[in-house]
Amino acid sequence: MGKHRLTAAVLTFSVLGFSLTACSGEDRPAPEDAAGTLAEGLSQLDVSGSSFLGATPDEVNTQLAESTAGLAPLTPQVAVGSVEETAEDEAMATLKYVWDVNASETDYSYDTTVALQRNEEDVWEVKFTPAAVHPDLAPGDRLVREVTPAPRADIIGSGGQVIVTERPVWSVGIDKTWVGEEELAASAARLAEFLELDPAAYTAQVEAAGAEAFVEAVTLRQDTVSPPEEFKAQVAEIPGAAAIAGTLPLAPTRTFARALLGSVGQATAELIDASDGALSAGDVTGLSGLQQQYDEQLRGTDGVVIRTVNAEDVPSAPLFQSERASGQPLQTTLDARMQNLAESVLEDEPSASALVAIQPSSGNILAVANGPGSEGAQTALLGQYAPGSTFKMATSLAMLRSGAAPETAVSCPEELNVDGRLFNNASTYPAQFLGEIPLRQAFAQSCNTAFLNARGTVAQPDLASAAQSLGLGVTASIGTPAYFGSVPEAAEGTLHAASMIGQGEVLVSPLALAVAGASVAKGERVSPALVQPANAASGSSAPASGSAAPEAAPLTAGEAETLRSLMRSVVTDGGVQLLQSVPGEPVLAKTGTAEFGSDTPPRTHAWVVAIQGDLAVALFIEEGELGSTSGGPVMKAFLDGLAG
Incomplete structure (x- = not known):
């Protein structure tokens, strides 16, 4: 303006x-x-x-x-x-x-x-x-304003892949000038039934609209309905109904990164009020996600001509003219193939779920997928959950820094009493790995009690520092709101003990765990990227909550190599041996199961973090069983799909 x-x-x-x-x-x-x-x-x-x-x-x-x-x-x-x-x-x-x-x-x-x-x-x-x-x-x-809409810019993925662009749609509705008052309600109900909408609600909407209104019932992708002419004819059989061809900025599929990319449509009253005059009724604008966050950049500026029109409807020469300016494309790091695959492996998960994939060498976020059970929520970037045993990556790093090594003997009892609270291993924990075992096996088999026993040599500040070395709890600007986790710097007794196994007050998002995996893979803390440049337009990141720890010691190449060795043991000897058959470079992993809620037995989150070559992946299932049993097959399907 x-x-x-x-x-x-x-x-x-x-x-x-x-x-x-x-x-x-x-x-x-x-x-x-x-x-x-x-x-x-x-x-x-x-x-x-x-x-x-x-x-x-x-x-x-x-x-x-x-x-x-x-x-x-x-x-x-x-x-x-x-x-x-x-x-x-x-x-x-x-x-x-x-x-x-x-x-x-x-x-x-x-x-x-x-x-x-x-x-x-x-x-x-x-x-x-x-x-x-x-x-x-x-x-x-009278004065008139003629508007030439500016083409909305595309959202681009890695390698120049066009992710969001203008795609053909049908705007389906009732034109009230085409149908008599006596047929109006019946036509509206019939169209709603044809479109599988609520007939009563749509009929009320049609009846409340102006006498000359076209009352849209739904906008449909043309590639999701029957052949164009057939669909148009089916709609036209209903008196007053029409399917009007048009275009809208859309992703490749209806679900593709929907929570991240958002949607585009006619400006709502709330958006118009908040736009300081930039939006008017009927304007097409971003309604959610990146489309709304970067709307000013993507929308461009409409061309405008002001002129007078006389009583005979004869227009004058332009009194004012402003040329339209196209929007500017928004560059992201998303990989379309990887995003599609991530969504496909989550499509049967009934509870909230997410998968985030990062390229460790660059920090580029390649996939941000949320399953249908998330119901539109941004679980992948904004979810806040206990990481369970996946946090043993950070605990192991803290133990290494306190003098332990992969072959150091640790005590793994069946259960452990800490200040009156009883901690157990998973019910499926193999009995042959109880007692004195090497740290490597404690990590591979995910022995909770062995890591709890290290609480005397790993203080809470050391644990928080190790987590930060992997990027957990470290904010980064990725160009859209994100949560990077929280690890308390101060915790004692049972709370400190619970922190050692990723419970208590330790929280992460799937993105945060993907960053941790990427940091282990790269050998240094990775700073993730999604929108390029990260400070484009109004992009911002939501800060992680929790107490900010002092600047952590950097992850060394030697520490990362040892952590990679431990994570490989999870695949060769531990709970996700099924990942051994994934084609390509060796897979490294860590599973996690985190208890939540007050049910008996408690409900559990399932996690898997995997590394393969220049790829780090975090998988989350809100209501799973064990990370190995619920998450392992899903992770395998994803990695197999990439190799296929």
Whole structure:
């Protein structure tokens, strides 16, 4: 929108030939007051507060509405430029108009004049003519705004893949001018049933709309319905119904990264109110996700022509013209093939689920998938869940820093009492790995009690620092809100013990665990990226909650190599041996099961973090069994699919 703004105040005044006070007396009203009141009213397109010569305010408001209806819903900013008393009891006011006609930096500005006359009661009345609105307006003329929509820019993925672009759709609805009143309700109900919508709700919507309205029932992708001509004919069989061809910016499929990318549609009243004039009724705008967050960049600026049209509907030459400017594409790091595959392996999960894939060498986020059980929520980036045994990546790092090594003997009892709270291993934990075992086997078999026993040598601040070294709890700007986890720096007793196995107050998102896996793979803490550049437009990241720990010691190459060795043991000897058969480079992994809720037995989250070559993946299932049994097959399906 334009930067030119006027104040509704009198800017200058000139007095010709005599003194105002000498002529009118100190108590007589000045024409400047009447001009100011008029300007304020014109700015609202409601001049009820002014007095007019030979007309009532209601009559003038009617003229005003007729002459400006073609600019709706815009309203001008009007200020008084000057007031000159041209004779006794007569004055001429110059009005300065500014119309913010589109989202460009250029406004439509002009000056016009209006005459005022003082009546016998000392009231200054306005001699209102169409020229008071625009100097080129004659009686019967009106101003109109012609808008040429700017093409909405695409959202691009890695390697230049076009992810969101204009794709053909059907806008299906009832045109009330095509059907008689007696058939209206029946047609609306019939169309709703055909589209598998609520007949009562749509019928009420149709009946409430204006007499000449096209009442849209739904917008459908053309590639999801029967052949175009057949579908159009089926709709046309219903009196008053129509399927109108058009386009909308859409992803490859209806579900493709939907929670991330968002949707595009007609601006809502709330968005219009919050847009500071950038949006009007009927404008197409981003409604959610990246489409809304980066709407200004993607939308571009509509072209606008302002002209007059006379009573015979003959248009004038343009009074104002602003060329349209296309939106600018939004670059992301998403890989379309990987995103599709991630969504396909989650499609049968009834509870909330997510999969995030990162390229460790670059930090690029390649897939951000949420299963149907997430019901539109952004589980992958914003979910906050206990990581369970996947957090043993951080605990193991802290143990290494305290002097342990993969072959260091650790104690793995069947259960452990910590300050009155009983901790157990999983019910499926293999008995042959109880007792004194190497740290490598404790990690591979996911022995909870062995890691709990390390609580005396790993203080809570050391645990938090190790987590930060892997990127857990470390905020990063990826260009959209995200949660990176929280590991308390201070915890004692059972809370500290629970932290050692990824419970207690430790929280992560699937993104955060993917970052941790990527950091292990790369050998240094990875800073993830999604929108490029990360500070584009209004992109931002949601900060992680929890106490901020001091800057963590950097992850060393040697530490990362040891962690990779431990994670490989999970595949060769531990709970996800099924990943051994994945084609390609060796797979490294860590499973996790996190208890939540108050049920007996408790419900559990299932996690798997996997590394294969230059790829790190985190898989989450909100209501699973064990990470190995619920998550393992899903992770295998994903990695097998990539290799296929």
